[in-house]
Amino acid sequence: MKHWAGAVALAMLAGCMSLNSTRSAGPVQVYASQKPAVAVAECIKVTWANVQMFGDVADVFMDKGKPGEFTVYTTEGEYFADVAGKGGSTVISFYAKAGGKAVDQRGAALATCL
Numbered sequence: 001m002k003h004w005a006g007a008v009a010l011a012m013l014a015g016c017m018s019l020n021s022t023r024s025a026g027p028v029q030v031y032a033s034q035k036p037a038v039a040v041a042e043c044i045k046v047t048w049a050n051v052q053m054f055g056d057v058a059d060v061f062m063d064k065g066k067p068g069e070f071t072v073y074t075t076e077g078e079y080f081a082d083v084a085g086k087g088g089s090t091v092i093s094f095y096a097k098a099g100g101k102a103v104d105q106r107g108a109a110l111a112t113c114l
Helices: 002-024 037-048 103-111
Strands: 029-033 060-064 069-074 079-086 089-096
Touching: 002 079, 002 089, 029 103, 037 060, 037 069, 037 079, 037 089, 037 103, 079 103, 089 103
Parallel strands: none
Antiparallel strands: 029 089, 060 069, 069 079, 079 089
16 A cells, blocks of 8 residues: 555656646747636636547646646646636646647637636
């Protein structure tokens, strides 16, 4: 049981490192919305999980950061969006790993949540 917990922690750390390295390259696109950050983040999560649009591998997760900040990401962090409420608006930074196959499709789906 101890080894299993260590493996889970290691996988989570690797996922964070992957997001951070992609994040350091800068966003593919930055969007703005007048909707609350939580509503935008939930919409992105649901939209990106659409199996008909993105295929069978459609696992999407959402983590809370600081108050009013969320990260929505796909398995292995291939695509993710940082969603942050600032004042009366929300800023969404969309990231994709180099060589991602559905960057435009994920970006377009994200844009429907604005």
